[in-house]
Amino acid sequence: MNDSAVIAAPPTDRVLDLFQGIRLTPTQRRIAHSLVQNAASAAYLSAAEVAELAKVSQPSVTRFAMALGYDGYPALRRRLREIAAAGHGRTDPEQPVGNEMQRAVRAEAQNLNTLAEQLTDRDAVTTAGTLLADSRPLVVLGLRAAAPLAAYFAYFAAKVHPDVRVLDSGGSLLTDRLEQARTAGASAVLAIVLPRYPREVLDALAEARAIGMSVVVITDSAVSPAAEHAHIVLPAAVGAQLVFDLHTAPMAMSMVLLQAVCDAAPADAQRRLEEFEQSAARRQLFVG
Known part of the structure; x- marks a missing residue:
């Protein structure tokens, strides 16, 4: 895990926002879940890699992107890259990187803050x-x-x-x-x-x-x-x-x-x- 993913707010929530209010099929839910679980790297995966990650077919990934309102997976990936770039640009100078245990606990604090919101x-x-x-x-x-x-x-x-x-x-x-x-x-x-x-x-x-x-x-x-x-x-x-x-x-x-x-x-x-x-x-x- 790189330090910027810890200092910057993780993009998970903003990736999840892409699916809010949209009725997804079970297959599309698997794709969405894979993107959420791999939010930090999802923007750099090809359609074939996403399909492999979610254990679905490559055409299913294309249909998933279109269900979200994009022309195809490349357009969705561009949006994911925008989300990733925005996340890496937001830092908290008061929160030091620390060791892996400190980072894990700070991430839990963020999870609790998200829950509170x-x-x-x-x-x-x-x-x-x-x-x-x-x-x-x-x-x-x-x-x-x-x-x-x-x-x-x-x-x-x-x-x-x-x-x-x-x-x-x-x-x-x-x-x-x-x-x-x-x-x-x-x-x-x-x-x-x-x-x-x-x-x-x-x-x-x-x-x-x-x-x-x-x-x-x-x-x-x-x-x-x-x-x-x-x-x-x-x-x-x-x-x-x-x-x-x-x-x-x-x-x-x-x-x-x-x-x-x-x-x-x-x-x-x-x-x-x-x-x-x-x-x-x-x-x-x-x-x-």
Whole structure:
């Protein structure tokens, strides 16, 4: 990673802006996601290289560019180069380059700033909170890297929701457990879907929709593969500067969403919290 990509604001958001408000096919979503994930180098890739990156055909890349309103991929690439040039021209003299660990943490701070700006419009989070608050039981799905975040959300959600079910393992039983939750009355599922996007979780989201559940997804990008299966997408960027991804923004988004769940039924949430505190005091669960 070069230093200018750290000092300058990354072009990811401006690349993502190219796709806002445009209905993309699943194939086009893969192309868009590849461009977002490789925003720093996308401007210098040929149509064939983009096709290879997204695992699609070269004509699909051309059709994708035309769907965005460009004459073809060369015109889109010129726009990507303009975005890259603008990004490299914007520096922050107060933010030193530092070592790779410092750069990774600063990038996470930027991800949180982006999330804060995104939450200026709270409609999506508010609607998602209401859907999840009304679901009995509430299903929380997260596999592989997302499993700890699903457990984290579910741990706190259980303090304000009477029935939270965590689905954190794949296999044939995953669909069984989804169907059982639906039969028990579940109307919504929260899925946390992070790179590298387990195929099992995407199949589970398709199944959830097929059986009539509302799907809320926390994922790293509005053009993530999970977005295709979601009714509401809550994007929160993932840090990719270290050997393993950092999930600071998705964790923050999960807690923001839980706040929206509480806000959707404040009296019930407060009552359940008070009952928990009384129980915790009686059992002397905590020392401080």
